[in-house]
Amino acid sequence: MxxxxxxxxxxxxxxxxxxxxxxxxxxxxxxxxxxxxxxxxxxxxxxxxxxxxxxxxxxxxxxxxxxxxxxxxxxxxxxxxxxxxQHKVKSMSEKGSRTDAVNESSAATSSRCHTSDLNFTWSKGAPDMKDDTDQQVASITLTNDGADTCTLHGFPGVRLISRTGTAWDLRRSSDTPSTMTLHPGDSTASVSISLLAIPADARDTKPFVPARIQITPPNETTHITLDWPYGGAILDQDGATDAGTFVNPVGV
Missing domain, CATH: 1.20.5 (Single alpha-helices involved in coiled-coils or other helix-helix interfaces)
Incomplete structure (x- = not known):
C-alpha cells in the first residue's frame, strides 16, 4: 500500500x-x-x-x-x-522723426522764406571726413536773396545722393526749432548736418559715399542741389530711427 x-x-x-x-x-x-x-x-x-x-x-x-x-x-x-x-556721438536722430520738410502748420506762414528766395552755400569750417572717432558737422549757409524779409522755422528736408545714385533721406534731431528772421541780404541762418564719417574703403561697416545733397527749406516743396565737396564716406544708417547722421533745425 x-x-x-x-x-x-x-x-x-x-x-x-x-x-x-x-x-x-x-x-x-x-x-x-x-x-x-x-x-x-x-x-x-x-x-x-x-x-x-x-x-x-x-x-x-x-x-x-x-x-x-x-x-x-x-x-x-x-x-x-x-x-x-566707435564714434564719440553727442546725439542721435529722434526715433520716428520725419524725413521731409513738413513742419507744424503754425510755422507755415505767408512770410516764410521760399526756396527761390534763398541762396545756399557751404559754410566755413569743413567736417573732417578722415576722423572716424568724433561726430562731425557739415553746414550750409542760407542767404535771403529776395526783396522782402522772410522767416524760417523748423527742419528742412535733406537728402544725400551717393555716387551710385542711392538716396538717403535724413531723419531729424530732437532739438527744438526757433524762428529765424532774414532781412534782404541776411545770411545768418544755416542748415547743419551731424554725421559719422568712416573710411570709404571700410570693410567692417557699410560706407555711404555722398556725391550730392538736396535741401528743401521748411514747409517748401522744391529743393536745391549742391555737390558734396568734402569727399570721404558716412556710416550708412539709412532706415535707422536713431542714426548718428541726421539734420538739425534751421538755426544760426
Missing part, C-alpha cells in the same frame, strides 16, 4: 513537472512571439522618430538657416552699431 502511494506521489510530481515545463515553453513561445512585435514597434517608433528626427533635423537645419540669416542680419546691424559705437 505504501509502495502504491509512493508511486502515485511520484506520478503526480511528474505530471506537475510536465505541466510546469509546458507552461514554461508556452511562456517562452509567448515572449519570443511578442519580441518581434515589440522590436517591430520599437523599429517603427525608431523609424518614426528617425523620420521625425530627420524632419526635426531638416526643421532645425531650416531654422538654423533662418537663424544664420537672422544672425547675418543681426551681424550687419551689429556692424552698424559697432561703427556707431
Amino acid at each position: 505504501t509502495a502504491k502511494l509512493n508511486r502515485v506521489a511520484r506520478c503526480a510530481a511528474a505530471v506537475l513537472a510536465v505541466v510546469a515545463v509546458g507552461a514554461g515553453a508556452a511562456a517562452c513561445d509567448s515572449t519570443s512571439g511578442s519580441s518581434p512585435s515589440k522590436a517591430g514597434a520599437r523599429s517603427g517608433t525608431n523609424a518614426g522618430s528617425g523620420t521625425g528626427q530627420d524632419s526635426s533635423s531638416t526643421s532645425q537645419d531650416g531654422s538654423n538657416s533662418s537663424k544664420n540669416q537672422t544672425g547675418g542680419t543681426a551681424g550687419g546691424s551689429q556692424d552698424t552699431a559697432q561703427g556707431s559705437d
Whole structure:
C-alpha cells in the first residue's frame, strides 16, 4: 500500500513537472512571439522618430538657416552699431522723426522764406571726413536773396545722393526749432548736418559715399542741389530711427 502511494506521489510530481515545463515553453513561445512585435514597434517608433528626427533635423537645419540669416542680419546691424559705437556721438536722430520738410502748420506762414528766395552755400569750417572717432558737422549757409524779409522755422528736408545714385533721406534731431528772421541780404541762418564719417574703403561697416545733397527749406516743396565737396564716406544708417547722421533745425 505504501509502495502504491509512493508511486502515485511520484506520478503526480511528474505530471506537475510536465505541466510546469509546458507552461514554461508556452511562456517562452509567448515572449519570443511578442519580441518581434515589440522590436517591430520599437523599429517603427525608431523609424518614426528617425523620420521625425530627420524632419526635426531638416526643421532645425531650416531654422538654423533662418537663424544664420537672422544672425547675418543681426551681424550687419551689429556692424552698424559697432561703427556707431566707435564714434564719440553727442546725439542721435529722434526715433520716428520725419524725413521731409513738413513742419507744424503754425510755422507755415505767408512770410516764410521760399526756396527761390534763398541762396545756399557751404559754410566755413569743413567736417573732417578722415576722423572716424568724433561726430562731425557739415553746414550750409542760407542767404535771403529776395526783396522782402522772410522767416524760417523748423527742419528742412535733406537728402544725400551717393555716387551710385542711392538716396538717403535724413531723419531729424530732437532739438527744438526757433524762428529765424532774414532781412534782404541776411545770411545768418544755416542748415547743419551731424554725421559719422568712416573710411570709404571700410570693410567692417557699410560706407555711404555722398556725391550730392538736396535741401528743401521748411514747409517748401522744391529743393536745391549742391555737390558734396568734402569727399570721404558716412556710416550708412539709412532706415535707422536713431542714426548718428541726421539734420538739425534751421538755426544760426
